[in-house]
Amino acid sequence: MQQRQHDEDYFTSVERRRRTWRIVVAHVLIVVTFFVATFLWGKF
Amino acid sequence: MRFTKLTKPGSVFLAGLASLFTMPAVHAEYALNMTESVTPIGRQLYGLHMLVFWICVGIGVVVFGAMAWSIIYHRKSKGAQPANFHESTTVEIIWTIVPLLILIGIAIPATGTLIDLEDAKTDAEITVQVTGIQWKWKYTYVDEDISFVSNLAQSSRDVMKDPIGNENYLLEVDEPLVLPVNKKVRFLFHSDDVIHAWWVPELAVKQDSIPGFINDSWALIEEPGTYRGQCAELCGKDHGFMPIVVEAVSEAEYEQWLVSKKEEAAAAASAAEQEWSMQDLVARGEEVYKANCSACHGVTGAGIPGAFPAMTGSAIINDPDPSAHIDIVVNGKAGTAMASYKGQLNDVDIAAVLTYERNALGNSVGDTIQPVAIKNAR
Amino acid sequence: MSTEITHDTAHDEHDHHGPAKGLMRWVTTTNHKDIGTLYLWLSFIMLLYGGAMAMVIRLELFQPGLQFVEPHFFNQMTTMHGLVMVFGAIMPAFVGLANWLVPMMIGAPDMALPRMNNWSFWILPFAFAILASTSFMEGGGPAFGWTFYAPLSTTYGPDSTDFFIFAVHLMGISSVMGSINIIATILNMRAPGMTLMKMPLFVWTWLITAYLLIAVMPVLAGAVTMMLTDRHFGTSFFDAAGGGDPVMFQHIFWFFGHPEVYIMILPAFGVISAIVPTFARKPLFGYSSMVYASASIAILSFMVWAHHMFTTGMPVAGELYFMYATILISVPTGVKVFNWVTTMWKGSMTFETPMLFALGFIVMFTIGGFSGLMLGVAPVDTQYHDTYFVVAHFHYVLVTGALYSIIAAFYYWVPKWTGHMYDETLGKIHFWWSTIAVNVLFFPQHFVGLAGMPRRIPDYSLQFAEFNQISSIGGFAFGLAQIFFLYIVIKTIKGGVKATDKVWEGATGLEFEELPSPPPYHSFTQAPQVK
Numbered sequence: 001m002q003q004r005q006h007d008e009d010y011f012t013s014v015e016r017r018r019r020t021w022r023i024v025v026a027h028v029l030i031v032v033t034f035f036v037a038t039f040l041w042g043k044f
Numbered sequence: 045m046r047f048t049k050l051t052k053p054g055s056v057f058l059a060g061l062a063s064l065f066t067m068p069a070v071h072a073e074y075a076l077n078m079t080e081s082v083t084p085i086g087r088q089l090y091g092l093h094m095l096v097f098w099i100c101v102g103i104g105v106v107v108f109g110a111m112a113w114s115i116i117y118h119r120k121s122k123g124a125q126p127a128n129f130h131e132s133t134t135v136e137i138i139w140t141i142v143p144l145l146i147l148i149g150i151a152i153p154a155t156g157t158l159i160d161l162e163d164a165k166t167d168a169e170i171t172v173q174v175t176g177i178q179w180k181w182k183y184t185y186v187d188e189d190i191s192f193v194s195n196l197a198q199s200s201r202d203v204m205k206d207p208i209g210n211e212n213y214l215l216e217v218d219e220p221l222v223l224p225v226n227k228k229v230r231f232l233f234h235s236d237d238v239i240h241a242w243w244v245p246e247l248a249v250k251q252d253s254i255p256g257f258i259n260d261s262w263a264l265i266e267e268p269g270t271y272r273g274q275c276a277e278l279c280g281k282d283h284g285f286m287p288i289v290v291e292a293v294s295e296a297e298y299e300q301w302l303v304s305k306k307e308e309a310a311a312a313a314s315a316a317e318q319e320w321s322m323q324d325l326v327a328r329g330e331e332v333y334k335a336n337c338s339a340c341h342g343v344t345g346a347g348i349p350g351a352f353p354a355m356t357g358s359a360i361i362n363d364p365d366p367s368a369h370i371d372i373v374v375n376g377k378a379g380t381a382m383a384s385y386k387g388q389l390n391d392v393d394i395a396a397v398l399t400y401e402r403n404a405l406g407n408s409v410g411d412t413i414q415p416v417a418i419k420n421a422r
Numbered sequence: 423m424s425t426e427i428t429h430d431t432a433h434d435e436h437d438h439h440g441p442a443k444g445l446m447r448w449v450t451t452t453n454h455k456d457i458g459t460l461y462l463w464l465s466f467i468m469l470l471y472g473g474a475m476a477m478v479i480r481l482e483l484f485q486p487g488l489q490f491v492e493p494h495f496f497n498q499m500t501t502m503h504g505l506v507m508v509f510g511a512i513m514p515a516f517v518g519l520a521n522w523l524v525p526m527m528i529g530a531p532d533m534a535l536p537r538m539n540n541w542s543f544w545i546l547p548f549a550f551a552i553l554a555s556t557s558f559m560e561g562g563g564p565a566f567g568w569t570f571y572a573p574l575s576t577t578y579g580p581d582s583t584d585f586f587i588f589a590v591h592l593m594g595i596s597s598v599m600g601s602i603n604i605i606a607t608i609l610n611m612r613a614p615g616m617t618l619m620k621m622p623l624f625v626w627t628w629l630i631t632a633y634l635l636i637a638v639m640p641v642l643a644g645a646v647t648m649m650l651t652d653r654h655f656g657t658s659f660f661d662a663a664g665g666g667d668p669v670m671f672q673h674i675f676w677f678f679g680h681p682e683v684y685i686m687i688l689p690a691f692g693v694i695s696a697i698v699p700t701f702a703r704k705p706l707f708g709y710s711s712m713v714y715a716s717a718s719i720a721i722l723s724f725m726v727w728a729h730h731m732f733t734t735g736m737p738v739a740g741e742l743y744f745m746y747a748t749i750l751i752s753v754p755t756g757v758k759v760f761n762w763v764t765t766m767w768k769g770s771m772t773f774e775t776p777m778l779f780a781l782g783f784i785v786m787f788t789i790g791g792f793s794g795l796m797l798g799v800a801p802v803d804t805q806y807h808d809t810y811f812v813v814a815h816f817h818y819v820l821v822t823g824a825l826y827s828i829i830a831a832f833y834y835w836v837p838k839w840t841g842h843m844y845d846e847t848l849g850k851i852h853f854w855w856s857t858i859a860v861n862v863l864f865f866p867q868h869f870v871g872l873a874g875m876p877r878r879i880p881d882y883s884l885q886f887a888e889f890n891q892i893s894s895i896g897g898f899a900f901g902l903a904q905i906f907f908l909y910i911v912i913k914t915i916k917g918g919v920k921a922t923d924k925v926w927e928g929a930t931g932l933e934f935e936e937l938p939s940p941p942p943y944h945s946f947t948q949a950p951q952v953k
Contacts (some may be wrong), residue, residue, distance in 0.1 A: 038644025256662020350561025
């Protein structure tokens with residue numbers, strides 16, 4: 001019940017949560033890219 | 045020496061009195077601006093420095109002036125009513141373009157100066173290789189077969205607890221770099237260990253000395269004199285204690301100096317052929333140890349636990365077979381702070397310091413290491 | 423059992439849901455305000471810790487000669503002072519401000535990822551405990567400067583360097599998580615109607631800062647990882663003897679290090695852009711140009727790193743490029759200063775403590791900017807580089823810049839946070855005391871630097887004695903002023919005149935216009951409508 005209640009909230013809608021996760025994943029990828037690129041720059 | 049009989053409080057009082065009198069002499073310098081140079085490129089740098097400085101002052105007067113005006117006249121306590129303007133593309137464009145033009149005005153002379161500054165090669169008459177070593181400088185005159193190491197002078201080391209009154213404290217060396225005036229000198233920089241930076245403000249030379257790489261820079265000194273500088277890149281414990289002294293002399297004096305330096309080297313070579321007594325080796329070794337080894341391994345040989353090993357009771361030193369001991373001093377130990385000394389010290393000095401380490405600092409192996417043994421180990 | 427009833431019960435529960443009691447509240451909290459408070463306290467503790475080390479430095483430099491500490495210990499002090507102030511004091515303070523303010527400013531109930539938020543914070547005390555513990559290890563803590571250039575930090579580093587590396591990794595993980603959280607919050611948690619170009623500048627500058635962080639923290643992590651493998655696993659990234667390149671370390675470090683200085687100043691720009699309009703009672707001049715200037719600064723900050731390396735022997739073409747790009751940064755930075763000054767122009771100004779610190783920021787940050795322009799001119803930089811002139815420069819931008827903006831932010835928002843006004847008289851004393859002291863402390867360092875005093879030396883020749891003595895006196899006075907600040911902070915939290923909801927006559931923004939002082943534990947459970 002409570003879960004459904006939350007789903008209807010502006011901030012906690014399923015769609016918004018999904019978007020949060022997409023943002024997180026995208027930015028983690030940026031972090032990983034820069035980390036790996038550093039080693040390439042260091043002539044690994 | 046005449047003061048040795050004074051009681052302790054008496055000598056403290058006298059020292060205090062002396063420092064009181066000498067203080068005004070050494071305490072009178074309130075230098076505000078960049079050191080003026082004795083080289084043409086240095087004078088260019090000084091001019092550029094002043095140009096940018098005055099531009100900053102000008103911008104500062106305008107910006108801070110406008111700010112002060114608002115603070116004084118547009119304050120609520122004076123009944124100021126707030127205006128409501130908050131946007132103007134024209135103004136934004138103006139204060140983007142005007143600074144840009146000012147920057148171009150700075151960039152043009154800066155470009156020319158930089159290109160001159162970096163041209164060390166053209167018409168260089170003398171080449172000196174400068175090697176940074178923790179924590180001393182080694183100078184090699186590439187065309188002259190002259191090479192020596194320049195350490196912080198003992199006169200500075202002796203007064204670190206209370207240097208007031210010591211002339212050129214921390215800016216004095218045992219052997220200065222001697223250069224002739226009015227000749228373009230090219231410096232080649234590199235390092236034996238970590239990164240150092242060779243800096244003499246009056247010569248307007250500051251260049252990193254980097255292990256495995258060679259940098260260059262140049263100076264054309266126009267006035268004879270003594271010019272002092274320091275290492276500028278943090279290079280470990282005694283970074284603050286590796287000064288640079290350049291003696292700029294006339295060409296005739298320089299030639300003379302070259303001759304005397306070569307004679308000195310010849311004398312040292314013949315000394316290395318002789319058999320040395322234990323007493324002489326230990327006495328000389330103590331001096332060498334203080335100047336070259338004590339910074340890490342301690343004056344008493346205690347080292348610094350976790351960073352630098354102790355000399356006292358060291359297994360390498362106390363081994364009756366001296367070969368490992370000779371090897372570590374001559375060749376250093378790769379991957380550690382222990383440097384190779386074959387390029388820094390002559391055979392006699394290495395033999396002396398080895399003998400000293402084996403028979404002092406709490407060790408008593410009882411043998412002597414002769415200079416010939418070092419010569420063979422090279 | 424109808425949905426109606428469930429709804430009401432849930433709702434009631436929500437409204438009365440306050441913080442848990444006791445110490446566990448702080449350990450397990452996922453509330454952005456609690457976490458913001460934790461960050462701010464951590465940064466204050468680190469400020470005092472790093473400040474104490476600065477006092478040791480100024481004490482040793484009070485007069486020529488080695489009176490108090492050994493050179494090796496002195497180097498540990500300069501290194502730890504730098505690391506603690508950068509990673510412990512300035513950065514967490516801004517993250518703390520972001521935690522407190524971003525959700526309130528954009529009309530969100532909390533951060534997008536509250537549990538990760540807790541984790542981001544609680545990594546830090548452990549990271550700093552590890553870093554601080556190196557001081558007690560055999561061989562001492564890191565003594566190679568906060569820039570830890572190889573090979574001084576690799577082949578020649580003390581054993582404790584590995585702990586330092588681990589601590590830097592933890593700080594980096596914390597920063598990256600914090601940044602992603604802030605990005606997700608700003609991109610995805612704005613109230614209806616809060617378009618990007620309506621966001622307060624503090625939110626904008628933090629969004630840009632967060633992108634700088636996620637781009638450069640992994641580079642720093644890469645650099646220390648390469649150090650670690652060089653030290654223990656036989657690689658030679660930075661060891662010339664093995665085919666590596668010590669200068670490469672500096673390139674990688676400054677690729678992180680230069681954006682890092684903007685990480686420490688962009689949120690400060692946001693704070694000043696909030697405070698100046700409030701006390702000038704006039705909207706911020708050139709909002710959109712401020713946004714574009716911040717973005718330009720951020721982009722340029724990735725392209726100028728090697729201006730820290732003009733004496734390493736780069737090719738002339740490289741030096742020329744980095745000189746041009748560097749002095750170009752003064753254009754968008756200048757735009758910001760001009761916009762603040764124009765905001766004041768024809769305003770109706772009052773001078774409460776936050777405004778005093780903001781005005782102090784504008785003047786002294788600009789002075790730091792001027793010396794920055796001078797340093798950017800490559801040929802002359804060869805003479806300024808690694809001297810006290812540089813020390814003076816970056817302390818003007820970091821102490822009277824970043825730190826002043828943090829103090830200004832505290833005075834500006836603390837009545838909102840606690841519901842108590844701070845003591846205005848004490849605040850003004852704090853400002854004037856700090857400002858006089860900090861200039862006595864850092865201004866003479868320009869002179870000794872120009873006269874030839876290198877940085878990071880424990881002892882100096884006699885010609886620098888006078889200015890160093892003056893500088894030390896200023897240093898001790900500035901240190902004491904921040905103890906006084908601690909007293910003001912505690913006094914304000916414990917009580918004071920009740921603050922109004924709007925706090926300041928000229929205040930704008932959701933946190934002042936839509937929320938009471940202090941705000942409820944959960945700011946906006948219902949999204950506000952932004953017009």
